[in-house]
Amino acid sequence: MYINIESYIESHSTEESKVLEELFRETHLHAVHPRMVSGHIQGRLLSLLSRLKQPHRILEIGTYTGYSAICLAEGLKTGGKLISIEINDELEAINRKNIEKAGMCDKVQLITGDAKTIIPELTDEFELIFIDGNKQEYPEYYELSKSKLASGGLLIADNALWSGKVIKTATDPQTREIQKFNNMVQEDPSMRNFILPVRDGLMIAEKIQA
Numbered sequence: 001m002y003i004n005i006e007s008y009i010e011s012h013s014t015e016e017s018k019v020l021e022e023l024f025r026e027t028h029l030h031a032v033h034p035r036m037v038s039g040h041i042q043g044r045l046l047s048l049l050s051r052l053k054q055p056h057r058i059l060e061i062g063t064y065t066g067y068s069a070i071c072l073a074e075g076l077k078t079g080g081k082l083i084s085i086e087i088n089d090e091l092e093a094i095n096r097k098n099i100e101k102a103g104m105c106d107k108v109q110l111i112t113g114d115a116k117t118i119i120p121e122l123t124d125e126f127e128l129i130f131i132d133g134n135k136q137e138y139p140e141y142y143e144l145s146k147s148k149l150a151s152g153g154l155l156i157a158d159n160a161l162w163s164g165k166v167i168k169t170a171t172d173p174q175t176r177e178i179q180k181f182n183n184m185v186q187e188d189p190s191m192r193n194f195i196l197p198v199r200d201g202l203m204i205a206e207k208i209q210a
């Protein structure tokens with residue numbers, strides 16, 4: 001029998017690879033705030049969305065230990081590239097090691113630095129953008145990356161429901177900025193969007209083809 005609905009979903013979703021299973025375990029053993037890692041259910045969903053889209057270029061904001069980067073990179077077109085930005089340089093050794101273990105060094109480019117300064121310098125156009133950095137910066141990431149999203153491209157943002165706090169009056173900056181971000185996407189006529197209530201909520205928005 002299943003202990004909860006999550007374990008039922010897990011046992012009826014494609015298994016995660018051995019590399020991801022180990023990465024998840026190692027993150028819980030050695031990293032600070034391990035609950036930030038995507039994990040099996042969200043990881044398989046990200047992988048599936050990326051496979052459906054078959055992007056040539058993916059941008060990720062917030063690498064952490066590399067779990068979601070690996071899942072998203074699974075859907076890249078042959079010759080495609082994922083750029084992942086992480087501000088915390090203490091994570092560099094671990095996320096590089098994990099990308100190496102996944103055999104993805106040729107398709108994942110890790111950049112250490114602040115996404116707010118790096119995004120404006122990027123010249124690529126992306127068919128998929130995954131926002132999973134500092135929750136207080138979501139509106140800024142949106143402003144900066146929207147013009148880099150290809151027509152018909154997908155923008156996915158994690159924690160869109162922020163443990164359900166988004167339905168209440170915000171009393172902290174994280175909730176306030178996530179509410180602001182969700183409203184920005186909702187009011188943007190160039191986006192077709194939906195909040196998928198998986199885990200902490202994924203805002204999924206498609207940039208309408210011009």
Ligand SMILES: C[S@@+](CC[C@H](N)C(=O)[O-])C[C@H]1O[C@@H](n2cnc3c(N)ncnc32)[C@H](O)[C@@H]1O
Nearest residue numbers: 036037038062064067068086087114115133134
């Ligand atoms: C929720 S974790 C990312 C989890 C990862 N995407 C996954 O699913 O396994 C958020 C990460 O964003 C990073 N971050 C926060 N602000 C950032 C910024 N301005 N630029 C780049 N990374 C940032 C944090 O250091 C942290 O590692």
